[in-house]
Amino acid sequence: MGFFLDAWTWLATGSNWTGGDGVVHRLGEHLYLTAVCLGAACLIALPAGLWLGHVGRGGALAVNISNAGRAVPTFAVLVLLTLSPLGKQGDLPTIIALVLFALPPLLTNTYVGMRETDRDVVEAARGMGMSGRQLLARVEVPLAFPLIMTGVRSAAVQVVATATLAALPGGGGLGRIITAGFGTYDTPQVVAGAALVAALALLVEGVLVVAERFLDPMRGRRRGGGKPQPSTDGPRSGSPSRSTPDKFDEKVIPAQPTA
Amino acid sequence: MSGVDGLYGADAALAGAAGKAGGDCLSANEWICPEYVTSRGQELADATAQHVWITVVSVVLALLVAFPLALAARRWQRAYGPVLGLTTILYTVPSLAMYALLLPLFGVGASVVVTGLVLYSLTVLVRNILAGLESVPDDAREAARGMGYGPGRLLFGVELPLSLPALMAGLRIATVSAVALTTVGAIVGFGGLGNLIYEGMDSFFKAQVLTASVICVLLAVLADVLLLGVQRLLTPWVRAGARKPRRGRDAGRGPGEDGGAGGPEPGGPVDTVPAAAGKEA
Secondary structure, three states: OOOHHHHHHHHHHHHHHHOOHHHHHHHHHHHHHHHHHHEEEEHHHHHHHHHHHHOOOHHHHHHOOOOOOOOOOOHHHHHHHHOHHHHHOOOOOHHHHHHHHHHHHHHHHHHHHHOOOOHHHHHHHHHHHOOOHHHHHHHHHHHHHHHHHHHHHHHHHHHHHHHOOOOOOOOOHHHHHHHHHHOOOOOHHHHHHHHHHHHHHHHHHHHHHHHHHHHHOOOOOOOOOOOOOOOOOOOOOOOOOOOOOOOOHHHHHHHHOOO | OOOHHHHHHHHHHHHHHOOOOOOOHHOOOOOOOOHHHHHHHHHHHEEEEEEHHHHHHHHHHHHHHHHHHHHHHHHHHHHHHHHHHHHHHHHOOOOHHHHHHHHHHHHHHHHHHHHHHHHHHHHHHHHHHHHHHHHHOHHHHHHHOOOOOOHHHHHHHHHHOOOHHHHHHHHHHHHHHHHHHHHHHHOOOOOOHHHHHHHHHOOOOOOHHHHHHHHHHHHHHHHHHHHHHHHHHHHHHHHHHHHOOOHHHHOOOOOOOOOOOOOOOOOOOOOOOOOOOOOOO
């Protein structure tokens, strides 16, 4: 436990927070990289996922891209990009890697969210004469919102983690505090840097969870309002909750004679 | 990247045409170099072996820890939230930070990497085991109880087999993620192929970085395919039942009404994981 006290001492030392290698500067780099890359990835993946989900195409792509993203080690991609000619372009290899690894969770979750909107509700909206755009904006996106936000959260956590790894091939960010500590066998610094990174990741996740609550277009009208459960989860409580249009038919229709 | 490779490839062709001595691509520091594979075969094999044992040990340990945790979460409603919450928090911690935080507890060694991977795998495994157990139809449970099954026999004879598809889906995700995450263990010298990537990064050894990266991806794919095969063998009834729609939603609808591409659920309830569940770095 002594190491953790030493790490606390490291964090409490003012000189560790200032200067080019200081926490403040590294945190700034980390936040900048995270914001830019998450933004860029959202700009690319959200429209693509929404469109694919809306027209119902590219399901295999959307699912496989997340499997591929999981199998490819981020560390390897960072090093490969750094050794390539792109490596001479400053932060560019880091930014490319960060955007690349943020895409799969965004694309997959958006697509799955769009496809899992209740088809009956979509049919009904179409029957009411909604155009494709109205359908997308008023029905599909609000219903898919929790999964879309899950994608954004996964992507954000992914970006924070990858930005940490970018320190290994010499990129900026809080990871540099950890790698610098490894370089000088300064375990308290390693632990302090790791604690900062972990705190940042949890903070980003927490902020996005709160944002999801406030931005949810169906706020207060969704069952539970929490995280989406795995699809086979089914209703755990026996009472048929009528306030949930997206689950309504699953519970009621099978109980009626279907013939 | 491919453009760059093409450029270097052209160089290599020229060098080859100019003729000569083995090891040309090594001295030219090219990305693709068969010479590297033949001359450092032993190094590659050792790194791959380390990669595989770290991954396998981690996933097996994670499974052994996740199962009781999931059972506890199911048994005691009060444990449900904390178990899921804690594993999710662990999952959020970036890999480099996770290994760094475990360093003072274990010292430099493989146990840092293995423990980190176990903690990561827990999230996916606990969630999927729970989802699997919850997907067991109450009818099956009732029938087993009626036949005189005790709680233990019910769990291992009925519930566990029926939750295998979800469990195996989680196991595949955990394993593939673990293969990728092991590379980061290079920071403490136990990253399997990651060690080679790390060395190659420091010495700008392109062939070593690319070869180790490619083997790493191949390992992940191989592990996934192997586990998929195991899953097929263990759950023959899933394919047999796949023809009949089992979900209420499908049952409430005529056969022709499903407007085309029926969403991302090929072959029934195999992939029960939320698509988000995956840890890459």
